[in-house]
Structures are given as C-alpha cells and as structure tokens.
Amino acid sequence: MLRKDHNPADPDDSPRPQLAKAYIPADTEDRIYKLWEDSGAFTADANSTKEPFTVSMPPPNATGQLHLGHAVMLALEDIFIRTARMQGKEALWIPGTDHAAIATESVVIKQIQKEERIPDPRASLGREELLKRIAHFVEKSRGTIRSQVRKMGSSCDWSRERYTLEPTLNRMVNEVFVKMYADGLIYRGHRIVNWDPKLQTTVSDDEIEYKEEKAPFYMFQYGPFQIGTSRPETKFGDKYVVMHPDDERYAGYKHGDTFETEWINGPVTATVIKDKSVDPEFGTGVMTITPWHDATDFAIAEHHDLDKEQVIGFDGKLLPIAGEFAGLRIEDARPKIVEKLKEKGLLVKADEEYVHNLALSQRGKGPIEPQIKEQWFIDVNKRVVKWNRKEMSLKEIMQEVVQTKLIKIIPERFESTYFHWIDNLRDWCISRQIWWGHRIPVYYCSACQFAQTEMSLESGVLNHENSKLKTQNSEFTSVQSLIQCPNCGGQVTQDPDTLDTWFSSALWTWSTLIDQKLAEDPSVTFEDLLRQSPDFQKFHPTTVMETGYDILFFWVARMILMTTYAVGQIPFETVYLHGMVRTREGKKMSKSDPETMIDPLDIISRYGADALRLSMIVGQSPGADTKLYEEKIAGYRNFINKLWNASRFVLMQCEQAGIDPKTIEFGHHVELSLADKALLSALQDLILDVTRGLEGYRLSDVGERLYSFVWDYFCDWYLEVSKGEVNHAVLIHSLRTILKVLHPYCPFVTEEIWDSIKPTDAGFLIKEQWPIYDEEIVDRESYQQLQIIIDIITAIRKLRQEHNVPLDKDLTVTLVTAEHTELLQAQMGHIKRMARVAEIFIQESRPEGEIVSAFLTGVEVHLSLEGLIDPEKEKASLLKEKENLEKFKAGIEAKLGNAQFMERAPEKLVVEQKQKLAEAVEKLEKIKERLNGFITHS
RNA sequence: GGGUAAUUAGCUCAGUUGGUUAGAGCGCCACAUUGACAUUGUGGAGGUCACUGGUUCGAAUCCAGUAUUACCCACCA
Numbered sequence A: 001m002l003r004k005d006h007n008p009a010d011p012d013d014s015p016r017p018q019l020a021k022a023y024i025p026a027d028t029e030d031r032i033y034k035l036w037e038d039s040g041a042f043t044a045d046a047n048s049t050k051e052p053f054t055v056s057m058p059p060p061n062a063t064g065q066l067h068l069g070h071a072v073m074l075a076l077e078d079i080f081i082r083t084a085r086m087q088g089k090e091a092l093w094i095p096g097t098d099h100a101a102i103a104t105e106s107v108v109i110k111q112i113q114k115e116e117r118i119p120d121p122r123a124s125l126g127r128e129e130l131l132k133r134i135a136h137f138v139e140k141s142r143g144t145i146r147s148q149v150r151k152m153g154s155s156c157d158w159s160r161e162r163y164t165l166e167p168t169l170n171r172m173v174n175e176v177f178v179k180m181y182a183d184g185l186i187y188r189g190h191r192i193v194n195w196d197p198k199l200q201t202t203v204s205d206d207e208i209e210y211k212e213e214k215a216p217f218y219m220f221q222y223g224p225f226q227i228g229t230s231r232p233e234t235k236f237g238d239k240y241v242v243m244h245p246d247d248e249r250y251a252g253y254k255h256g257d258t259f260e261t262e263w264i265n266g267p268v269t270a271t272v273i274k275d276k277s278v279d280p281e282f283g284t285g286v287m288t289i290t291p292w293h294d295a296t297d298f299a300i301a302e303h304h305d306l307d308k309e310q311v312i313g314f315d316g317k318l319l320p321i322a323g324e325f326a327g328l329r330i331e332d333a334r335p336k337i338v339e340k341l342k343e344k345g346l347l348v349k350a351d352e353e354y355v356h357n358l359a360l361s362q363r364g365k366g367p368i369e370p371q372i373k374e375q376w377f378i379d380v381n382k383r384v385v386k387w388n389r390k391e392m393s394l395k396e397i398m399q400e401v402v403q404t405k406l407i408k409i410i411p412e413r414f415e416s417t418y419f420h421w422i423d424n425l426r427d428w429c430i431s432r433q434i435w436w437g438h439r440i441p442v443y444y445c446s447a448c449q450f451a452q453t454e455m456s457l458e459s460g461v462l463n464h465e466n467s468k469l470k471t472q473n474s475e476f477t478s479v480q481s482l483i484q485c486p487n488c489g490g491q492v493t494q495d496p497d498t499l500d501t502w503f504s505s506a507l508w509t510w511s512t513l514i515d516q517k518l519a520e521d522p523s524v525t526f527e528d529l530l531r532q533s534p535d536f537q538k539f540h541p542t543t544v545m546e547t548g549y550d551i552l553f554f555w556v557a558r559m560i561l562m563t564t565y566a567v568g569q570i571p572f573e574t575v576y577l578h579g580m581v582r583t584r585e586g587k588k589m590s591k592s593d594p595e596t597m598i599d600p601l602d603i604i605s606r607y608g609a610d611a612l613r614l615s616m617i618v619g620q621s622p623g624a625d626t627k628l629y630e631e632k633i634a635g636y637r638n639f640i641n642k643l644w645n646a647s648r649f650v651l652m653q654c655e656q657a658g659i660d661p662k663t664i665e666f667g668h669h670v671e672l673s674l675a676d677k678a679l680l681s682a683l684q685d686l687i688l689d690v691t692r693g694l695e696g697y698r699l700s701d702v703g704e705r706l707y708s709f710v711w712d713y714f715c716d717w718y719l720e721v722s723k724g725e726v727n728h729a730v731l732i733h734s735l736r737t738i739l740k741v742l743h744p745y746c747p748f749v750t751e752e753i754w755d756s757i758k759p760t761d762a763g764f765l766i767k768e769q770w771p772i773y774d775e776e777i778v779d780r781e782s783y784q785q786l787q788i789i790i791d792i793i794t795a796i797r798k799l800r801q802e803h804n805v806p807l808d809k810d811l812t813v814t815l816v817t818a819e820h821t822e823l824l825q826a827q828m829g830h831i832k833r834m835a836r837v838a839e840i841f842i843q844e845s846r847p848e849g850e851i852v853s854a855f856l857t858g859v860e861v862h863l864s865l866e867g868l869i870d871p872e873k874e875k876a877s878l879l880k881e882k883e884n885l886e887k888f889k890a891g892i893e894a895k896l897g898n899a900q901f902m903e904r905a906p907e908k909l910v911v912e913q914k915q916k917l918a919e920a921v922e923k924l925e926k927i928k929e930r931l932n933g934f935i936t937h938s
Numbered sequence B: 001g002g003g004u005a006a007u008u009a010g011c012u013c014a015g016u017u018g019g020u021u022a023g024a025g026c027g028c029c030a031c032a033u034u035g036a037c038a039u040u041g042u043g044g045a046g047g048u049c050a051c052u053g054g055u056u057c058g059a060a061u062c063c064a065g066u067a068u069u070a071c072c073c074a075c076c077a
Helices: A029-039 A068-087 A101-116 A122-151 A167-181 A232-237 A295-304 A321-323 A329-345 A394-405 A415-422 A453-465 A502-506 A516-520 A526-532 A536-538 A550-567 A600-605 A609-615 A628-655 A673-693 A698-724 A728-742 A746-756 A780-801 A821-835 A873-897 A899-904 A907-937
Strands: A052-056 A090-094 A188-196 A202-203 A208-214 A217-222 A225-229 A240-243 A258-263 A266-274 A286-288 A347-351 A355-361 A369-378 A385-387 A388-390 A408-410 A443-445 A492-494 A544-550 A573-577 A810-815 A837-842 A851-856 A861-862
Touching: A029 A122, A052 A068, A052 A899, A068 A090, A068 A122, A068 A544, A068 A573, A068 A600, A068 A609, A090 A536, A101 A122, A122 A443, A122 A600, A167 A188, A167 A502, A167 A516, A167 A550, A188 A225, A188 A295, A188 A355, A202 A673, A225 A232, A225 A240, A225 A286, A225 A673, A232 A321, A232 A329, A295 A369, A321 A329, A329 A347, A329 A780, A347 A550, A385 A394, A385 A550, A388 A394, A394 A415, A394 A550, A394 A821, A408 A415, A502 A550, A516 A526, A526 A536, A544 A550, A544 A810, A600 A628, A609 A698, A609 A746, A628 A698, A628 A728, A628 A746, A673 A698, A673 A728, A673 A780, A673 A821, A698 A728, A698 A821, A728 A746, A780 A851, A780 A861, A810 A821, A810 A873, A821 A837, A851 A907, A873 A899, A873 A907
Parallel strands: A052 A090, A052 A544, A240 A266, A408 A573, A544 A573, A810 A837
Antiparallel strands: A188 A202, A188 A369, A208 A355, A217 A225, A217 A347, A240 A286, A258 A266, A385 A388, A443 A492, A810 A861, A851 A861
16 A cells, blocks of 8 residues: 555666655545445444443534534544554444534525525425425435545444434434333423524523623613613513512512503503512612513413413514504514603613623524423423432432443533533423424324313323334324324324424434344334344443533533433443634634634645644643644644654665565564663553553643654654664564554554554554553663763754854764763764764763863763864853752752751652752762863963 | 633643643744755753742642633523
C-alpha cells in the first residue's frame, strides 16, 4: 500500500520501499479505510470470550452534514474503541442515524412549499403521502452522513448500523410505551404544555430557550386593585384576582368575595382568591390569572378549582372571547388593547424599559405559547421501578445509579448539574403533533369513544399489550383498518400524535442490540427478546457514552431513565462529556456565518483526518469548550509529517544497510548502545503513561505525551544519535512500538507506515496487540547517562550561539569531570558530531586561555575561543547565573533550616532538596572560581 | 434569583491527589539551508499564575471574599 517507485538508476532494478517526501493524507486515507472495512476489522463477535467494550454512537441526524461536534465525538470514541480493540477486548462501536423528527419534517415541508408551491403540505398531501415523501428524502440523503463518518477514520461496525425509525426500534418503542402505560407511568391528561404555534406542535420543557427582550410592562386598574402585566392580550378572560392570604393591605377582602368592574370589553364579575404562591413584594401584590396560558396560573386554578378559558388559539390568534380583537395576531392586538384600556382610563402606567425573558422554541425559534392541551405524559414521581428490591420513581432511580457510582460522569462536576436538573424535573410531555416519528401506539374506537373515551382508550392499549396488534404495529405506517374495537366491534383509529424523538433515542444503547430477525416475530415476548439477542447479552450495558454536555439532559438522563426502567440495567458505565467547538474568538460556529465556520470535510481534505483528530483532542479537557482554528490544525499536520519523515529516515537506514525491515525481529540477542538502552527504557515509560492515561480517560495528556516523545525525544535525540551509530533492530522495534501506541490517535498515518515496517507475518496495525509495559527493560541509569550527553551538547550549542561563534569555526571543547570520564570518552563521537565540535579534551582541571564556560552537574563545559570572546559579556552572563543560583540556594537553605519543614515534610522531599542544594553549591563554587579568573586577567 | 466553571507567556491551553527555579504549541527575535523532514533544525526573549485575606513548614494548586467572563437552571403576574 505504500508507493513503490522503480528507480531507473538502480543497477539491479529491484524496487525498494521508498516513502514520498511528505505525507499526503488525501492519497492515503480513503484507501486505508476501505482496506480496514473490507478486512472485517471493525466487526465485533458476539460469541467471543473476550471482555466486551461497547460504545453506542450518538446517532447523527440521518439527513445531516458532518460538523465539528460530530468530528470531536467520532475522534474521541474512535480512540476508546481502537485502544480497547488492541488491548484484546471485544470492541463494538455501533453506528446509526437519527430520524430527527421535527427537524426533518420541517425541512421537507419547507422544500415542498418552496418547490411545489403548496402552502400547506400537511393538509394538501395527507399523512401517508407526506410520510412517504419524508422517508424518500431521508433515504436519499442519509448516505452523505455515512460516508462523512467514515472520513474521520471511525472504526465502527457498519454491519450493525441502526436507524431510530427502523421496525425493530419501533417495536421496542411500543413495548416500552405499553409497559409504562400498564405500570401507570404513562398517562394522558389536560395539562399546560409548551405550544409552538409556528411548528404546530407541543415541545418539552427542555426544548425551550429564553431570550431577553424589552417589552412594556403595564399597570392597569382592575376594580379596586392595580394589576401588572406584560401580556394584556391574555387578559380577556381574567375574572379572578389573587393575593397572598397574609397580605395586610388586602385584609379587608375575603377569599370568595366578588365585585363588578369595567374591563376591556365591558363589565365583568371578579372573584377574590387568596393563595400563598403570590409574592406580596412583587408589584402591588395582586394579580389576575390566565390559567389557560400560564403554568403558575394553571396551578392556582387547579388548586382552587377555578374556571379556565382559552384566549389564544393554537394558530396564535385571539379567539372570540376577545370580542372586537378576535382573529388578530398577538403582536397586532397588543397595542390596540392597551390603547382601548387607556381610553377607558384604566391604564395606570407603562414601564417601557421592562426586560423580561421571552420563551422561544429551540427548533423553530418562534415564540412559545403555553396552552392547555390533552397530551401524553410520563410520570416521573410514581414509584413503580424495581431496583435492588426497592420500588423507586423514575426520578429516584436516575439519582440512585449516579449517586452509587454505578454510572460515573466525566468530568465529575456535571453530576451536580445532573442532580439539579432531576430536582426540577416535571412530568415529561411525550406527544408531538407532527407526523414524522414513532406513532403513539394507542387506539380509539370511533363508535363508542364519544360515550366512553377512557374505556376505548384503555381497551386499545390493553389489546395491544395482549399482543394482538403487535404485528401490524411494528411498521410505523398506520393499519387501523384492520383493527376492531374489542368493546363494541366498531372501527378503531390510532392516536394521530407521534412520540418525542428523545423517547426512542432514550432506548438507543439497548434497542440497537436487539436481534432484528427475532423482533419480527410477534410471539417472542419483550423479555425473551432481551434474553435471546446475542448482542444484547454480550454488549450491554455499554462501556462508555461519549457525547456533548449540551445533551446531558435531553439524552443522557433520559437513557438512564428509560433503560433502568425497561431492561433493568444501566445503559453505560461511564459518561464522557466533551465541550462545544468554538471559533478562536470563542463564538459558536454557525452556518449563517461562513467566515467563522470550519467544515471538517474541508479540513480533512487539506490537512488529513489524523491532524484534525489531534487538534481537537490535545489541549482539550472534558466538559470544557474548545477553540479551533486552522493554525492549530496545521501544527498537528506538521507533527504527522514529522512522524512520516522519521519513518522515512528509518527505512532509508535499513535500505542503505541492505536490510529488509520486515524481517527484523527484536530480541535479547541485539547488542545495545547507551542510546539504545536509554530509548528502550523511555519507551517503557511511554507505554505505561499512555496505557494508564487512556484508562483514566486523560486523552489530552496522553496526546501531548505522545507528541512530545516522538518529536522531542525520538526524533531530536535518538534519530540524531543514530546518524553516528545505527542499530536497525532498535530503530524498527521502537518505531513499531510508537506506531502502536499512536495508532488510536492518528490511525491513518500509522497504518500506512506500519505497512512498510511490520513483521512479515503481521496484519493490519488496527488489529495489533497493544504493547505491554516491561519493567525489566527500564534502565534509569542509561537514561540518565544519555541525559548528561544531551545536556552537554545543548550547553555547547548555547555557548556557541551566545558568543556568535560561526558554525564553520573549528571548535575545541574541554570537559572537566571527576566522575564521568568513562562515559564521556565513550560518547565523545556523538558530542562532536551533534554539537559540531572539532576536538574534545576530557580532563580533571580547567583549561588555560580565553574560554567561555557552562557548569552542569558533575561536568564543566569550556569552549576555547581565542580572540572571539567578549569578556564583559561572559562575565555578565556568569554573574547572572551566580545570582540565580544564590537565590535558589537561599530558598532551599531556608527550607532545610526550618525545623517544622524537616519534621513534617516527607523524607523523599528532604533528600531531594539536599541533593539539589549540593548541586547548587558545587556549581556556585565553580562559577565563583571562574569569575575570580576574570578578575586576575583584567 | 439559584447553580457550575473559568481567569497561568502576545494568542490557544496544560499543570493528576499542595512540595517543579511554573510547562507546551502558535506567534516573536537571532542563526542555520539542498544529507528524514522548511510541514525543518539550533538557540533565545517573554509569566509577581485576576485581586484580597486565610489555612499550612510549604499554595498556581486548599478555604473565604472581591472583580471580570462564560455557560446551565428557574422565572414572578
């Protein structure tokens, strides 16, 4: 798979491996991905005896485009999965797509409106036809996201790909709905819901966002009271005035008192209500209520059994109760109503600067109108969930599994926001008035419904539970003509609503593991489906759920809720939450602003998926937002190229020596130099750090460690040493090890290089075994000895540059040492070559003449620079170092002289400090001697 | 109003349980040029770790408060 170029100049014309001068990801990635996929490397085996490691991919919108949020998610999950796979686990990463109910339906409706000039496609086309159109649209466009997921290098098991609207998932949705209904967790009732007049559907509390808006706050005279409002258009039906029972100012009015007052469209009779939910401090302490359009007012009305009247229609226009204003839209009606009240002398004052929060639909961005509507809800407080022999409510079970650490959230602080959310959680409205989605599996009898609504409702569900209707219902298309009412034999129809898309998403970790063939058979019960699905048995609970913190509530919490209830297992053991990707200015990237938008596909084509992955992982911590910009990505592209060229160097070394790298086997027979031993030792430390870091989900740390090892140690020192003393076996072995531990982060480039250096009998790197830490190879002494050589080389380079010594000047260096003579003798060649020194003397006394010096631990470095030295400069730099050392020394002495420190500090630290002190004292002595030399000379 | 976090070099960020003479990448300055790599090499400059107190032998790290910023939740007529 690498490029094998024939070299015409080569006399024997035998083609040798030759890597291109620079790594070109675009020539590599798709090819490698296909090789992996075709080889079956992504496919997990439910029958294996290996320990399972499962990741359920958060399903992207089936009609969507890959964005950076997906890219982060895919990169992280792929690292988890590739590591687990190499570590010998049965790794399953299950991909899928989401039907994205509201989003998809509104896209298609808009398209039809625009292209076919049909103003109301729902009315004109009807349910069946519209669903067909949407399904067609999804089918046509879902291939896009699949190929884009592949572009990231995602090693997910495509043979198990799932879709949130497929028949198996539909059956699971129905099973869970019926189970919850039977347990009394799902009920239908008239409640105040969030109505989106624009999208013509209810939405859940979590699908609302608030925007600050300045709108006038009016004070009106209402009988003897003054009442405040920012929404005069809702006030037509107001006939109750509410105040706190303890409010002294209104002690003269009793609960139930009535009075007549002039109001918008004439006189009304109002009733006094005393309720503790009124805040006496706010405004006048008196308010009128609009139970149909306000949640608080609704609660008061329920409590006192008051009348509720609808004022605003579901189309957002005023109803006949508004009299002359009926049919007007809110924004048109409001000023007119205020004007009328003003003319009547009922407007007391208007605060034009009032700021309040406007509730908007997250999807459609239109205002939300609270309405009373009969909807389906999930009761989160009823105690029917069996867990550890206790009966718990859905709220309690959600708390329980996180509190007891059965589920661990990373970063931990999100646990408190999770608990806070649960505390505020109200019953979940699960019905939606859109068509694209899982239809509510409830049937009504048109014949007897009028007389017995509840009865026919129940019989529909009960019948369903008795599995008479299951076959028909496993397809989401309606089949009501087949169904007869068990009560009266009349024709039944299905509930027209669909379920909140999060209802089906909440089942994702396990519904995707249910055997699809088995699920087609209606005689197999739900419990048997769980028991007999091999994937479910092997791979659930999943290991880690990785997703953005923005859907902790929408999705993660609801998966916990539904899964513990429905299958009696936690959905995942660990939740890893990543942050949002932002622009370099910290702004959200938005499609409407292409300037700030980074398109992952564009980045991949120019820098490669590996570089993109690194740029999103290194330097990011979980739960924190991350800023991404092109220079950062380019930096990691450079790193990838560095690795590529290091490999190229290794291959060239082998080629020059006539060695086929694939035949190299590394073992005890290999003779090792100091640098070899140091490198092999450092590699063990790397393996340990990387393995532990990945286990602890510290992906950024590990990425940085790998980056630094490859560049700063392997390339900058080991490969440089190799230029004077090459050991092919060590080169190949260490490069192989590096590729393995780097593979999860940059799978493409490592696989590509691996092909050139892998052992003859080896397969793909993706299936290689993870390196095992071997303490016996750790050789601290050699590592430190090489470090001394490195320090000497660095010191010489530094002195040389400080004194502007040209590189072509023949340089003589004297190393003064008492203890390292042997080491320096042996490694002299490397020092000469890498520091570009002509001659080195190793002796025990300082040389004569014009020299510049550096003082290392155990070694003095002196450069003889006749006629090139600026003595003042050298003196100044020595003085500066002396000053620093003295400060440092004084600090340590203070510590060591402190009785409390000596008593309480750990032994190890004291020893360390003493060691440092000794070194500082030694250096200081030498610097002082050297400075004295200056004084005598001048 | 309640909560969670952030504040470290010009920029973007690390800093794992308190013990480092506070690190990295980019940028900057100087030098190097066809020998793995200019998507490079070598060296350098640059930080009183937001502020004020406290705990401690010892604080970027723990505690309290202040300031600024971001996000989340609730929403009062």
